[in-house]
Amino acid sequence: xxxxxxxxxxxxxxxxxxxxxxxxxxxxxxxxxxxxxxxxxxxxxxxxxxxxxxxxxxxxxxxxxxxxxxxxxxxxxxxxxxxxxxxxxxxxxxxxxxxxxxxxxxxxxxxxxxxxxxxxxxxxxxxxxxxxxxxxxxxxxxxxxxxxxxxxxxxxxxxxxxxxxxxxxxxxxxxxxxxxxxxxxxxxxxxxxxxxxxxxxxxxxxxxxxxxxxxxxxxxxxxxxxxxxxxxxxxxxxxxxxxxxxxxxxxxxxxxxxxxxxxxxxxxxxxxxxxxxxxxxxxxxxxxxxxxxxxxxxxxxxxxxxxxxxxxxxxxxxxxxxxxxxxxxxxxxxxxxxxxxxxxxxxxxxxxxxxxxxx
Ligand SMILES: *[C@@H]1O[C@H](CO)[C@@H](O)[C@H](O)[C@H]1NC(C)=O
Numbered sequence: 001x002x003x004x005x006x007x008x009x010x011x012x013x014x015x016x017x018x019x020x021x022x023x024x025x026x027x028x029x030x031x032x033x034x035x036x037x038x039x040x041x042x043x044x045x046x047x048x049x050x051x052x053x054x055x056x057x058x059x060x061x062x063x064x065x066x067x068x069x070x071x072x073x074x075x076x077x078x079x080x081x082x083x084x085x086x087x088x089x090x091x092x093x094x095x096x097x098x099x100x101x102x103x104x105x106x107x108x109x110x111x112x113x114x115x116x117x118x119x120x121x122x123x124x125x126x127x128x129x130x131x132x133x134x135x136x137x138x139x140x141x142x143x144x145x146x147x148x149x150x151x152x153x154x155x156x157x158x159x160x161x162x163x164x165x166x167x168x169x170x171x172x173x174x175x176x177x178x179x180x181x182x183x184x185x186x187x188x189x190x191x192x193x194x195x196x197x198x199x200x201x202x203x204x205x206x207x208x209x210x211x212x213x214x215x216x217x218x219x220x221x222x223x224x225x226x227x228x229x230x231x232x233x234x235x236x237x238x239x240x241x242x243x244x245x246x247x248x249x250x251x252x253x254x255x256x257x258x259x260x261x262x263x264x265x266x267x268x269x270x271x272x273x274x275x276x277x278x279x280x281x282x283x284x285x286x287x288x289x290x291x292x293x294x295x296x297x298x299x300x301x302x303x304x305x306x307x308x309x310x311x312x313x314x315x316x317x318x319x320x321x322x323x324x325x326x327x328x329x330x331x332x333x334x335x336x337x338x339x340x341x342x343x344x345x346x347x348x349x350x351x352x353x354x355x356x357x358x359x
Pocket of ligand 1: 119
């Protein structure tokens with residue numbers, strides 16, 4: 001009786017707590033138990049796979065399980081989990097989810113236009129921590145799907161942020177409008193650059209709402225009729241001086257900022273929680289948004305980064321990326337391609353019209 005209870009308790013304790021999908025150490029012991037684990041993972045994430053694919057996918061899954069398991073045994077400030085990417089190879093993951101080719105698009109653009117200045121240059125007495133989510137300037141985490149449109153999500157997150165800061169209204173805005181209509185230099189699901197998208201929004205006279213022009217995750221035809229809905233405007237954008245985390249800190253203290261990172265590593269693929277100190281390069285391939293910063297109880301500093309892979313990846317869709325590393329480019333290159341929209345007025349054109357109507 002007691003022995004049974006003990007077994008029950010101890011097995012309870014070894015269950016890996018990885019938010020959502022948990023596994024037990026004993027499930028890794030044999031080929032058969034691993035195969036059962038794979039089936040359990042598939043039904044948890046409802047991943048449709050043909051019978052023909054199963055063998056291949058299972059082999060990838062087994063490899064990834066061992067990577068997650070062994071990494072979590074190390075004393076890292078972050079942990080990994082078996083998320084929805086667990087039977088994709090790193091190559092498949094990179095081509096499906098980090099296809100923004102930021103570096104490629106920057107090269108076509110030439111060097112940044114430094115003439116625009118950096119309005120937060122003299123920003124001083126910065127708070128020790130900032131979280132724009134708590135201030136109501138960040139919408140629910142979104143999901144780009146298998147479309148290299150992260151540049152649009154990164155752009156929109158920053159515009160939603162400054163719009164809330166200036167107007168006190170949090171309005172979810174349309175990534176699909178950028179994917180379909182900002183096609184002169186940006187390339188929809190094949191990638192793009194946030195700076196070009198800010199310029200497009202300015203020239204276009206604004207960006208419409210998510211409700212009005214919902215996300216589809218495929219390259220579509222620009223629907224000009226949807227432009228007539230509620231519009232949020234910006235006055236332009238500025239680049240944060242590159243390779244300088246202190247400048248990035250000044251910007252993020254003032255508003256959510258679009259940043260580009262290198263998200264193409266296994267540790268990034270399976271990130272679960274904690275301050276990410278794992279390997280990543282600086283070949284910028286993914287657009288995200290820095291929506292805050294802080295430090296943990298051990299004094300380890302981080303950026304709060306909003307991703308667009310849905311809420312089940314990472315910490316509810318976010319990653320805490322190590323901050324203040326001994327490299328000016330920043331962790332995963334976060335300080336290399338940071339920019340933010342400038343919005344001067346505290347209202348949008350439609351609201352101005354409403355005010356006039358009232359008068
Ligand atoms: C920052 O301060 C310097 C020195 O006073 C000044 O020349 C510069 O224009 C200021 N920058 C901004 C963006 O206000």
